[in-house]
Amino acid sequence: xxxxxxxxxxxxxxxxxxxxxxxxxxxxxxxxxxxxxxxxxxxxxxxxxxxxxxxxxxxxxxxxxxxxxxxxxxxxxx
Amino acid sequence: xxxxxxxxxxxxxxxxxxxxxxxxxxxxxxxxxxxxxxxxxxxxxxxxxxxxxxxxxxxxxxxxxxxxxxxxxxxxxxxxxxxxxxxxxxxxxxxxxxxxxxxxxxxxxxxxxxxxxxxxxxxxxxxxxxxxxxxxxxxxxxxxxxxxxxxxxxxxxxxxxxxxxxxxxxxxxxxxxxxxxxxxxxxxxxxxxxxxxxxxxxxxxxxxxxxxxxxxxxxxxxxxxxxxxxxxxxxxxxxxxxxxxxxxxxxxxxxxxxxxxxxxxxxxxxxxxxxxxxxxxxxxxxxxxxxxxxxxxxxxxxx
Numbered sequence: 001x002x003x004x005x006x007x008x009x010x011x012x013x014x015x016x017x018x019x020x021x022x023x024x025x026x027x028x029x030x031x032x033x034x035x036x037x038x039x040x041x042x043x044x045x046x047x048x049x050x051x052x053x054x055x056x057x058x059x060x061x062x063x064x065x066x067x068x069x070x071x072x073x074x075x076x077x078x
Numbered sequence: 079x080x081x082x083x084x085x086x087x088x089x090x091x092x093x094x095x096x097x098x099x100x101x102x103x104x105x106x107x108x109x110x111x112x113x114x115x116x117x118x119x120x121x122x123x124x125x126x127x128x129x130x131x132x133x134x135x136x137x138x139x140x141x142x143x144x145x146x147x148x149x150x151x152x153x154x155x156x157x158x159x160x161x162x163x164x165x166x167x168x169x170x171x172x173x174x175x176x177x178x179x180x181x182x183x184x185x186x187x188x189x190x191x192x193x194x195x196x197x198x199x200x201x202x203x204x205x206x207x208x209x210x211x212x213x214x215x216x217x218x219x220x221x222x223x224x225x226x227x228x229x230x231x232x233x234x235x236x237x238x239x240x241x242x243x244x245x246x247x248x249x250x251x252x253x254x255x256x257x258x259x260x261x262x263x264x265x266x267x268x269x270x271x272x273x274x275x276x277x278x279x280x281x282x283x284x285x286x287x288x289x290x291x292x293x294x295x296x297x298x299x300x301x302x303x304x305x306x307x308x309x310x311x312x313x314x315x316x317x318x319x320x321x322x323x324x325x326x327x328x329x330x331x332x333x334x335x336x337x338x339x340x341x342x343x344x345x346x347x348x349x350x351x352x353x354x355x356x357x358x359x360x361x362x363x364x365x366x367x368x369x370x371x372x373x374x375x376x377x378x379x380x381x
Contacts, residue, residue: 013213014119014136036216050286052217053204069156
C-alpha cells in the first residue's frame with residue numbers, strides 16, 4: 001500500500017534527522033519539506049498544526065508533531 | 079522481575095560513553111533516556127572535541143549513537159525516569175512506562191533550558207516561543223524576534239538570528255551583556271540588533287502565535303511587537319527526580335573523584351554533576367570513569 005508521507009523539517013533540528021533516519025531504516029518513502037528555505041511549506045505546516053515546532057509528519061493526512069515513534073509506527077502500520 | 083547489573087539514565091556524551099565502557103566490561107545493563115545526544119544534539123559547531131577539528135552537534139551525536147549501537151546496547155528511548163527506591167542493595171527504577179531493577183545506577187541526565195516563568199511562556203511554546211535557536215531559527219525569516227538573556231548562549235542565538243530575522247532585540251536583565259568579546263563585536267556591528275539592557279520580560283502575549291512581549295524597565299512597562307521569542311537564560315540540571323541524593327546549591331549532584339554519589343551503588347557523570355566544567359569531552363570522560371567505578375563496585379560486591 002503506497003502511503004503519502006511528508007516530513008516538515010529544518011536542516012538543523014536533531015529530531016528531524018532522527019525522524020528521517022527512522023523512515024529510511026523502515027524503507028518508507030517520504031517527501032522532505034525544508035520549512036527554513038520554503039515559506040510555502042512553512043505556512044502549510046503552521047496551517048495544519050497551528051504551531052511552529054518541527055518535525056511534523058503528515059501520513060495520509062494524519063498529523064504527528066515531533067518524533068513520536070509509537071504514533072508514527074501506528075500510522076504507518078509497522 | 080529481572081535485575082540488571084547497571085541502569086544508565088541519560089544518553090548524552092556521558093551516558094553514551096558510560097554505555098560503551100559498560101558493554102566492553104560485559105555488564106548486563108540498560109540505558110533509559112528521553113533523547114539521544116542531550117545538549118550535544120542541539121549544539122552548533124564543535125571545534126574542541128579531540129580528533130575532530132570541526133564537527134557539528136548533530137553529526138557528533140550520530141557518531142556517538144553509531145558507537146553505542148555497535149555494541150547492541152539495550153536502549154529505552156523516549157522514556158522518562160520518575161524516581162527510584164533502594165531496598166537491600168537493589169534499586170527499583172520507575173519510569174513513565176515501566177519499572178526496572180538493577181544493582182547499580184549511573185545518572186547522566188544532563189541539563190535542560192531554564193524557563194522564564196512568566197505568563198504566556200507555556201501557552202506559546204512552539205507557537206513562536208522556543209528554547210532552540212539552532213532548530214527553530216530558520217522559521218523566523220524576515221520577522222522581528224527577541225532573544226531573552228545576556229550570556230554566551232543568548233549571543234550565540236542572536237548571531238544566528240541576525241542573519242535570518244529582519245530585526246533582533248536582545249532583552250537582558252543586567253546592565254551589560256556578559257558573553258565573549260568576539261561575539262559581542264559581531265552583534266554590535268550587525269545593524270539589525272538592538273540591545274535592551276536592564277529590561278525584564280514580564281509576559282508573552284499573542285493570539286494563536288506570539289505577537290508581543292511585555293518588558294519592564296525601571297518600573298515602566300511597555301509592549302514590544304515581536305513574532306519570535308528565544309529564551310536563552312541558561313540551564314538547570316535534570317536532577318529533580320532524585321530525592322535522596324546529595325546536591326549542591328545549584329541542584330547539581332555532588333560526586334567524588336570516582337563519580338560516586340552519597341548513596342553507595344549510585345554514580346553520576348556529566349553536566350548533571352558538580353564537576354565545574356561543562357564540556358562535551360569532559361562529560362564523555364566522566365561517563366567512562368563512572369562506568370569503570372560502577373564495574374569496580376559490582377565486582378567488589380560480587381553481584
